[in-house]
Amino acid sequence: MSIKTTDTSRRNFLKTSSALAAGLAASPALFAEGLSLESGKPKGISLGVFASYDHAKYLRDLGYTYIEESVGGFLLPKDGETGFNNNLHTLHELKFPIWSYVVLLPGDLKTVGPNADHEGVLARTELALKRAKAAGSDYIVFGSGGARTIPEGFDREKAWEQHIAVTKKMAPFAEKYGVTIAIEPLNRGETNLINSLAEGVRVVEAVKSPRVKLLCDIYHMLKEDESPDEIVKYGKHIVHCHIAEKEDRTPPGVKGDDFRPYLSALKKIGYNGGLSIECFKYTDFDREIKAGIAVLKKQLSEV
Template identity: 65%
Template sequence: MIDKTTSSSSRRDFIRSTAGAAAGLIAAPALSSASILPSNRAYNLALGVYAAYDKANFLKEAGCTYIEESVSGFLLPATDAQYSKNLEQLHQQHFPIKSYVILLPGTLKTLGPDANHEAILERTELVLKRAKECNSQYVVFGSGASRIIPEGFDRNKAKAQHIELTRRMAPLAEKYGVTIAVEPLNRGETNFINSLAEGVEIVEAVKSPGIKLLCDIYHMLKEDEPATEIVKYGKHIVHCHIAEKENRTPPGVKGDDFRAYLSALKQIRYKGGLSIECFVYNDFEKEAKKGIEVLKQQLADV
């Protein structure tokens, strides 16, 4: 029996639309590549799992310190009344939502001839306002289907459009005190911003404390991006995702060794959150719990 933890239909639509083409604590300032924590000091991170909020109690008992939700599943459900119920549940359970994924649906384009910046900004402001109400820290700006550069469209123009939009998002992020984390995605999901270096181009062009970088180790593995890139761009990283490379399974299913990437996070003295971000489980409770255990062990090993 397949247990789909994502309650949002938009998340499923996003995965289908991109398959072919496609919150933790604030990070401490990154240090140089020579600044390594003492080897005898245990390295711990706040661990979370992307899941619907009805999994919160289980994840708390499994050793997580937060949960990661989706924008459309929690902040922007079908009705305002449902959001009010979600907020009430959050207040009752006192288990924090640190971050939200999928800021934009694929129908809202950040670039290309159909770019719709005004609608995106209107949606983004409501998302940030509600994220603040939930005492959350981050909204992830991945949304790969929204940023696919159409065939034949000038890449430099597309990049300029995306940067301009992100610049207009920045004052909203600062206003509400919620950081927008730019997420590089693998080329199986989108053809724009596929590496930490490309994500940093956007962050550095915007130059705002409200716009930072997300490091997704799954996407790095898919792109054969070395762990040294984390050290290189560590000062921009505020949040992290992780999953196994082959089928985006939780740690412990295939047995992937993430120690090189975790060691790089330790080297930059990263102290933010690390979320297991998977979409489909054969047995959610068993695999999520095992994933947390595996991450704790691999963190201890570095």
């Protein structure tokens, strides 16, 4: 398989990544031992929110268990190692855990198609996994719909082969750093590759790594009219979950969506992990996210 690396910025990223990795190795006080925030994790379904860590104290005070950040916002900020050191310092001070991160790859860093850049993908992934370990986190979500969208006219099966091939190369890094990559199926409005739990499992089973598992996103399942029964069918692979209302990707309680069938399926498989409210637009973050935890707790208690 021929993978092109044509973008100069990709080569620059590889050089920068090497320098940053060297910097991490030179900072044992911050990075060598990590934060070890996993101790005392609750059993059952734990509620979290995808948000900037600036919201951490408010979310903790509301009763959320954890926060979910973005790779680019927390692990690979624009100001590089200095920015990450500052983020880690804040995390040390507040001690509100980050369990996972979304948006592993930007849309222009392709896993498939004629311009697939697997070297760039792997460089970014390894650095993100290394820093996630330093932050005491469990998961990096591999959704990245733009990165995996198959270009028009490109052979679909070849794209599948490309995407699986690069995920197989990610797996040893995930195993090395003890951070699980959670494959996220997305709805067809966001990408044309991996649109169901079954297709996510195709990747998981092809990679065959204990550190490459499945994410269940109830919002995307609703958009695709995917049955809650699929959660039961593929439950053994699921390690992390997202949720939002179907119409406008709002937090639970805004439109009044009934998530009970999906929550019931999670309980049926004995799911023991995070359920993150993952939205990208809010009318009033504080009010809506406060209502969100109340709605989810109520619906969970009723299944």
